[in-house]
Amino acid sequence: MAIDLTRDRMGLIRCVLMTIALAFALASPARAQVASGPHIIASLVPESDTPAAGKPTTLALVMTPQPGWHGYWKNPGDSGFPMKAEWTLPKGVSVGEIEYPVPTTLVIAGLMNHVYEKPYALLVPLNVPAGLPQGAKLPISAKLDYLVCTTSLCVPESAAVSTVLMVGDGAVQPATAARFDAWRRALPRPLGSPARFEVKDGKLRIAIPFPASAPLSDPHVFAEKDGAMAYAAPQSFTRDGDTLIVETKPGASPGRGFAALLATGDGTGLTFQANPGAVPAAGRPLSSPPAGYTVSLAVIAFLGAVLGGLILNIMPCVFPILSLKALSLARAGGEEREMRREALAYTLGVILVCLALGGLLLLLRAGGEAAGWAFQLQNPSVILVLLLLTAAIGLNLAGLFELGAITAGSGLAARGGLVGAFWTGALAAFIATPCTGPIMAGALGATLVLPTIAGLLVFAGLGFGLALPFLLLGFVPPLRRLLPKPGAWMETFRRILAVPMLLTSLWLVWVLGHETDVNGAVTGVGAALLLGFGLWMTGLRQRGFRAAAWAPAAIGLVAALGGLALLPVHAVPNPTEVGGGSTVQRFDAAKLASLRAEGKPVFLYFTADWCLSCKVNEKVAIDRAETQAAFRKAGVVMMIGDWTRGDPAITRFLNAHGRSGVPLYLWYAPGKAPKELPQILTPGLLMGLTQG
Numbered sequence: 019m020a021i022d023l024t025r026d027r028m029g030l031i032r033c034v035l036m037t038i039a040l041a042f043a044l045a046s047p048a049r050a051q052v053a054s055g056p057h058i059i060a061s062l063v064p065e066s067d068t069p070a071a072g073k074p075t076t077l078a079l080v081m082t083p084q085p086g087w088h089g090y091w092k093n094p095g096d097s098g099f100p101m102k103a104e105w106t107l108p109k110g111v112s113v114g115e116i117e118y119p120v121p122t123t124l125v126i127a128g129l130m131n132h133v134y135e136k137p138y139a140l141l142v143p144l145n146v147p148a149g150l151p152q153g154a155k156l157p158i159s160a161k162l163d164y165l166v167c168t169t170s171l172c173v174p175e176s177a178a179v180s181t182v183l184m185v186g187d188g189a190v191q192p193a194t195a196a197r198f199d200a201w202r203r204a205l206p207r208p209l210g211s212p213a214r215f216e217v218k219d220g221k222l223r224i225a226i227p228f229p230a231s232a233p234l235s236d237p238h239v240f241a242e243k244d245g246a247m248a249y250a251a252p253q254s255f256t257r258d259g260d261t262l263i264v265e266t267k268p269g270a271s272p273g274r275g276f277a278a279l280l281a282t283g284d285g286t287g288l289t290f291q292a293n294p295g296a297v298p299a300a301g302r303p304l305s306s307p308p309a310g311y312t313v314s315l316a317v318i319a320f321l322g323a324v325l326g327g328l329i330l331n332i333m334p335c336v337f338p339i340l341s342l343k344a345l346s347l348a349r350a351g352g353e354e355r356e357m358r359r360e361a362l363a364y365t366l367g368v369i370l371v372c373l374a375l376g377g378l379l380l381l382l383r384a385g386g387e388a389a390g391w392a393f394q395l396q397n398p399s400v401i402l403v404l405l406l407l408t409a410a411i412g413l414n415l416a417g418l419f420e421l422g423a424i425t426a427g428s429g430l431a432a433r434g435g436l437v438g439a440f441w442t443g444a445l446a447a448f449i450a451t452p453c454t455g456p457i458m459a460g461a462l463g464a465t466l467v468l469p470t471i472a473g474l475l476v477f478a479g480l481g482f483g484l485a486l487p488f489l490l491l492g493f494v495p496p497l498r499r500l501l502p503k504p505g506a507w508m509e510t511f512r513r514i515l516a517v518p519m520l521l522t523s524l525w526l527v528w529v530l531g532h533e534t535d536v537n538g539a540v541t542g543v544g545a546a547l548l549l550g551f552g553l554w555m556t557g558l559r560q561r562g563f564r565a566a567a568w569a570p571a572a573i574g575l576v577a578a579l580g581g582l583a584l585l586p587v588h589a590v591p592n593p594t595e596v597g598g599g600s601t602v603q604r605f606d607a608a609k610l611a612s613l614r615a616e617g618k619p620v621f622l623y624f625t626a627d628w629c630l631s632c633k634v635n636e637k638v639a640i641d642r643a644e645t646q647a648a649f650r651k652a653g654v655v656m657m658i659g660d661w662t663r664g665d666p667a668i669t670r671f672l673n674a675h676g677r678s679g680v681p682l683y684l685w686y687a688p689g690k691a692p693k694e695l696p697q698i699l700t701p702g703l704l705m706g707l708t709q710g
Contacts, residue, residue: 068186072148114143130249206287214295258301327483361492367443369481376477412519419557545581605659652708
């Protein structure tokens with residue numbers, strides 16, 4: 019009864035405070051004049067004006083506080099109340115629970131408030147029933163009741179918002195997609211692992227799983243349940259390895275568990291469920307990181323990147339490009355000075371491209387973009403340009419034309435000398451990015467938490483590792499003696515090297531088709547044919563010693579690049595079909611949390627069509643009939659995160675797991691913490707997961 023009385027007393031205090039504030043506002047003419055609203059302008063924005071029948075979409079309640087005013091989180095704290103929405107929807111249409119962004123704290127007269135002082139958006143899932151005809155109108159409206167306050171005045175306000183949707187194809191305009199991406203970035207991410215809490219010696223102590231390497235500044239825990247903690251009480255944070263320990267004053271009723279949000283101090287946050295359990299003793303304060311920690315992490319990440327870059331030389335993404343350099347080395351014939359210069363030029367090209375891509379990635383993240391490693395291959399236009407480049411190189415190696423007629427693109431990469439060595443290295447580094455193979459993924463993930471300079475050194479280490487074999491050939495004469503001497507065999511070898519290069523072009527056509535649709539693949543093939551025809555005509559003119567031999571190639575290149583304007587808008591693909599006829603659920607953080615709460619085993623993996631190591635794992639391990647049979651027998655739910663075209667939600671999830679790219683494989687056993695699997699999978703490994 020004491021708890022109930024305390025809870026009632028807290029509610030009474032809030033009512034009294036609100037009553038006093040409203041009475042004071044009404045009693046004062048000056049303040050009543052100030053209180054004329056609206057002080058938060060509300061609007062309803064749909065993600066798609068033409069949602070598809072049978073598929074969910076999202077609505078945004080966009081709230082814009084006037085200067086000096088603020089709105090409230092779903093648990094407002096010591097005062098205030100959350101927004102209430104009364105929806106009017108067409109028959110069969112329903113809305114889900116409102117998703118709130120991460121709030122901030124505001125203490126007024128000793129009372130803690132969980133507020134939004136800047137414009138914010140509340141996201142609402144909208145479910146459109148199947149079977150609705152195309153063009154059917156869906157009028158959506160809501161009556162919103164919310165509280166808006168300053169530091170000295172509170173006013174309850176109401177707003178009526180509405181929109182009319184039309185059943186269609188579910189298309190999202192680019193500008194609208196960018197707005198919703200920004201709003202989703204402001205939402206907290208699910209932590210994935212439960213926290214533990216205990217009330218001991220008058221303190222509420224919470225142990226939150228949180229990587230020791232993850233940055234944390236000015237954190238705060240917001241409890242969703244009223245009475246779980248004393249809102250205005252100080253919160254102390256310490257680290258014990260990969261556990262964050264919070265100590266504060268308990269509320270009236272922590273109960274048997276509560277949901278909460280950890281704000282990490284940079285506008286982002288993590289949601290978690292706190293259950294009763296033992297909490298370790300307080301650890302190291304946040305303000306005193308261990309000496310040399312950042313330096314040690316940077317050194318380890320640099321060495322890991324060097325090793326990962328070295329491994330990239332045997333990955334299928336890179337080998338066809340390296341064949342160009344192999345031919346160049348064979349032509350060099352062991353000339354020591356020339357070999358050293360070309361090795362340095364090649365290394366410079368690799369490292370500069372890795373630094374440029376890494377710097378752009380860090381710059382995008384600093385600007386709030388959810389970008390990850392290999393972000394450039396998520397753009398169909400980049401894929402088309404690479405397709406044209408590799409096709410031109412392959413046709414040159416096949417003897418269709420000779421270089422000298424064109425001086426950019428494939429010409430730069432395949433010509434000899436320092437320029438050719440530099441551009442071969444640049445191209446190898448650019449195409450190597452999707453192959454985040456073993457060891458390298460962890461090193462790139464470390465750049466998420468390292469200072470900018472240290473992060474760039476990691477990218478430089480990746481380039482150094484990728485260039486290391488040719489650097490050694492240039493500076494270690496005994497290794498060069500192993501190379502065959504120049505001879506007539508080189509022309510045959512050149513023709514053979516055209517095969518992997520043209521196979522790379524074929525792979526890029528496949529990627530382009532998956533990133534867009536079959537029309538995109540046809541556009542890519544057509545563009546390559548136009549360029550190939552121009553290069554063939556150039557070759558004929560070269561053999562006839564005719565003037566302006568480069569003209570047909572230039573015309574073909576311009577015509578081929580016209581395909582950039584013809585690339586179709588990416589359409590949402592159907593659910594992925596895997597071996598054995600089963601269907602993979604698409605990644606959804608809320609659905610993942612629901613499945614875990616139901617006690618279901620989940621195999622979650624993140625992939626991309628341009629990631630060859632991902633596709634190899636799917637072919638040899640995931641999609642195997644015996645693996646699928648074992649998963650079905652054990653009731654395993656498979657969930658896939660497709661990162662081919664980029665997805666801010668997936669990027670945030672990867673970042674939370676210390677990853678900057680794919681693949682990532684996670685196993686969620688019922689009642690246990692998630693287990694990260696190696697990047698090279700076998701059927702035996704996956705089937706063994708179902709056996710304990």
